[in-house]
Amino acid sequence: MARDPEAEWRIDPSDYPASGSAAQRLRFLLRYAILAPSSHNTQPWLFRLAGDELELLADRRRALPVVDPHDRALVISCGAALGLLQVAMRRFGHAGDIELLPPGDADRLARVRLGPPHAATDTDRLRFEAIAARRTTRKAFASEPLPAGLAEDLHEIARLHGTQAALVTAHEDKAAIAALVARGDRAQFADPSFRRELGAWVHSRRAASRDGISGANFGMPDLMSALGGLVVRTFDMGGGVAAKDEQIATASPALLVVATTQDTPRDWLAAGASHAQMLLAITAAGLTAAYLNQPIEVSELRPALREAAGTAGAPQLLLRLGRGPRIPPAVRRPVAEVLLED
Structure with missing residues (x-):
């Protein structure tokens, strides 16, 4: 079966x-x-x-x-x-x-x-x-404003976890951040080591794997995901990915930067917990989100992202928010595979 x-x-x-x-x-x-x-x-x-x-x-x-x-x-x-x-x-x-x-x-x-x-x-x-x-989806979002009260909910979740939430909605500010995303895409895909690492995690949802990402994330039909890893490893797709990400980020209703005062494992845990609960508030409001972490992963772009977002803290996550199409969930390992019992 x-x-x-x-x-x-x-x-x-x-x-x-x-x-x-x-x-x-x-x-x-x-x-x-x-x-x-x-x-x-x-x-x-x-x-x-x-x-x-x-x-x-x-x-x-x-x-x-x-x-x-x-x-x-x-x-x-x-x-x-x-x-x-x-x-x-x-x-x-x-x-x-x-x-x-x-x-x-x-x-x-x-x-x-x-x-x-x-x-x-x-x-x-x-x-x-x-x-x-x-x-989370890489597809485009509808061009409609965020629901009333969502911004306040996100800031309150951040406050409770000791993190910061910078919500960016002005077109020129979104465009500045989107340009950083595109720079990050081009830098990452130009690196064969990055492409090899990413390609190792590209699988089809129909495969036996319970982790990784579908080739559909890169515009491939899921049936081609078995070849997706090879494609990602072999070809520098940075130019095309950068152009798409820049356009889709600028057009999204809002960008969200989650930042922390320091940049330690304790801060990373707080950023993880707070943004996960922000995603629940976003979902409860009928919206979805997508990650655009390239300007954080490419470390030399991180200061520019901090300035563009207007946050004093260390950026830990960058997401875009909006109303998107319904998509299937990502695969998961069952509890039995991740639980150790004494």
Whole structure:
């Protein structure tokens, strides 16, 4: 029987083991955490469950040494999983007790317990429902303004996590940032090492792989994704990708830069958690998003992005926001593949 590429996205909340042990409840809640976004859909996380305690671990076997030499994006991805876990815990009545970067093991990024009881709010429920509905897409967005109140929601999420959210809507400012995205595209695709690394993660949704990205992200039919990795590795597509990204970024209703005061693993975790919860607010508002992290990944462009966005912090993520077409979700590894149990 063929593997269902969307199986991990179909979760019945009524299956939550409310009367089960803490370990049983945490194991169920992980089904939501693994739906977090990650660079190249590498899903670079592991979890260790011991009694009533869950540890979030960096799976550095899934690192991207070319595009992410310091594992900054890897830690951000793990922070995103932590952010979704927080939302799921609150929905099911747990405030959550989270310790970041506990001492000892550099790969242990957080220690999580269910914490005291919490009465779920309407906002908790809306953002929880958005977890399985969230998508990112490279397709164009409708040219309509953001819904009223969304900007305030994004700034409040940033404040709660100690991060910064710079929302850019003026055409000239979007154009300036879009030009940086295009410069980043051209620089990255000119590097054969970048193309080889990216190509290794391009798969078809119909393949057995439970990670990576479809060739459809680069305008190829998914059926051609088996060849997509070869195409990406072999040809410098930077000029075409840059032109498309520049146009689509400028035309998007808004760009969002998530920044942090410092640039440490603790900040990366905060950026991951906060932006994951921002994506839920965006989804709940009927919108979607897409990543444009090239001016952050190409380090010499990062100061220019900070200036163009008008933020004092270190840019960690760049996204465009808008109303886009409905697309299938990205593939996911099941909990059984990422959970270690003592």
